[in-house]
Amino acid sequence: MTNAAATHDESRPPVLAPGATYASVTEKISGLVLSRTTPRWWILAFAVAFLALQVFLVATAYLVTTGTGIWGIRIPIGWGWAIINFVWWIGIGHAGTLISAILLLFRQDWRTSINRFAEAMTLFAVSCAGVFPILHMGRPWLAYWFAPYPNSMSLWPQFRSPLIWDVFAVTTYATVSALFWYIGLIPDLATLRDRALGRATRLIFGVMALGWRGSAKHWHRYETAYLLLAGLATPLVVSVHTVVSFDFAVSIIPGWHTTIFPPYFVAGAIYAGFAMVITLMVPLRRLLKLEDLITVRHLQNMAKVMLATGLVVVYGYAMEAFMAWYSGNEYEGFMLWNRMTGPYAPYYWTLLFCNAGVPQLLWLAKVRASPWLLFGVAMFVNWGMWLERYIIVVTSLHRDYLPSAWGMYSGTLWDVATFVGTLGIFGVAMLLFVRVLPMISIFEVRTLVRKPPSTHRVQGG
């Protein structure tokens, strides 16, 4: 059996391409940062992202000076694109935390090539997400009223509202993610400090490395801190999107108020997150020539996680639809009927096609092993998950209990501009990250070098 397992493992692509050595790994990853020449594609991509960032500044300035009326939100649809984007962005972040924390606890060593990158993605996605609810308040400068602090206005948050839980959930998430990411970076920052040629570079990395010398004591403390943070981050994978789902589910709007929402939202978040990691990873590994470190094995594994979480999401759709019918509840039934045949029906069917249809291709091993096919599927999921939130937010609100209060919704140019703007924030941050920090954990990947292919899988295929 042991032999069988060993042969079986060899039949799978290795985590690292053969031939990697300690020196080659360090050279490769730190070279990306310390190189003095910036690739042309990077400058081009940065220019585009930077332009989008300017769009964000313009859109936000106009919004703050004029009011949320410039967006398409009007009663009965008070939430609109802002909340759709919020849920979309925050969902994307979840893949990073899952990869860095849960896969660490599960001893999945393949995660080491992608965790740093995915964590960075989490941080930037959470920043983009945080923008929307704050802007959506209309008076973003009063956002601090959400905090429970003693004041002379008898102002106190409503702790029964999940919107308040959101504030705590998201800020905790951002804090722990940032800490986790930074602590994981420290040994690599020291490597960069030691390898940097310029004085200024050495100084900057030196300050950021917090005096790391790689002594046994340092490593011991590092390992303990990292494991503890992984333990702390694990519940956050579930809690944040659960609270986001409560934003909807604790209300009594048909299509929002349903008990499957928490697990279904969490699965959807991980689904969207992995889709985004694949979307970014496939072109980047090609452009930065990192195919030896981020191998087909990584893409395959991510595709499998995507398939599994995608099926949970489909299960959520199925349960919602079944109960709408089974309950015999007039409003639930109408909600479903309205989604399938109402004015937003094309969105609904597109979402099903993107989220439930196309990803079934991932059952095929060939698709999982082909980076660009995978990229295509991931793009469908990115789009599908955005549409899913659109359907949830808009169709439930636009026709609820009272037909006299029905209305229609569509986003305006400024909605689009704000969204494109956050894509700009994300793009700029991501590009700067791959240029100035090691996007793959050097010291963790070194632990994989010269080891036989993973022996975690002892049985099965």
Place this chain on the structure above:
Amino acid sequence: MTAALPVAARLQRLSRTSHVVGLAVLALAGVGAYVANQQFLRSYLVAFLFWLGLGLGSLALLMLHHLVGGRWGKATAPILAAAARTLPLLALLFVPIAVGLRQLYVWATPIVPETHHAPVHHEVYLSPAGFLTRAALYFVVWIALAALVTRLGAAVAATGDLRRARWLARVSAAGLALYVLSMSFAAFDWGMSLDPQWYSTIYGLLFIVGQGLSGLALVIVALYLLAGEAAFELADRFHDLGNLLMAFVMLWAYISFSQLIIIWSGNLPEEIPWYLHRFNHGWEVVGLILVVLHFAVPFSVLLARRIKRRGRRLAAVALFVLLMRQVDLYWIIAPVFQADAVRLHWLDPALMCGLGGLWLAVFSRALARTWSVPPPRGGNAGRHRPR
């Protein structure tokens, strides 16, 4: 191989004993079926759902293991497979529920009370014919899956055939999807429809996670008992299993709490009665017991490495979790019939034991056949990798 013999013999003996005890208790309970027909069926349903959970939960964990691998599964696969082989028996044990359909389910009674306005859809979905057809379908799916997965698994373990191993993974992936779907609808049919007005989209997951927890707890207890003195060398395996047990305990709490908080906040007349029944007349005490003993205590205890690495302590926790699984199912099912008070009938424990006797008999006989390999301790010690 010499060490394997006493274990097989012990299992055979356990099989015979539990068979006899199970039949005897069931015969006694059969008297109850005459004296208190309705109560018999109600107690029977809870007992059936509990033992079904052990069989199905084990099947699901087995498929999960064949899909994702992991050392925890290698040590426990024979146990999981033996538990999955009890599904034909469970199909047989479903017969009394099918026969007593009209006494058990309001929607199946010929005279519908005035207060009960059945939605039109229920006439299609919740009809005796539909109910029985679906039940037959579920069991066909489960038994076929169990047979396929256990046979393929045994073949792969014996020959190490790569092609078949890949097949096994594929069957397991599809099988898990089928299991989740079929068990959800089974939960709607057998549990949720007891109160035909009430519905909750997470209800299926509540059962699925409960079954996974039951299967895992069973495996821990069985592994400890089978390993005997070797349990000491299996500390790493117990540690893994203990972590998984904790994860399932948390998942169970998560799913249960999600349902509670959403329905409580909505406070809608079609949903809240389910909790009102369970928050009054003594049922709230059972609910609190669940919060403390099904979640808080096992969770806190399982944080400790000292507990998880010792087979004996972990098995004790697992046994306790199995007990709590029964309380949970009782809390989910029984208040439908007796919302006014918690009344434990003698048939409740009697049927739990009776069905359990038969289940254990089949389980241990199946295990006696496959447990010829001693627990995988030697092989793993050398392959152990730090962290």
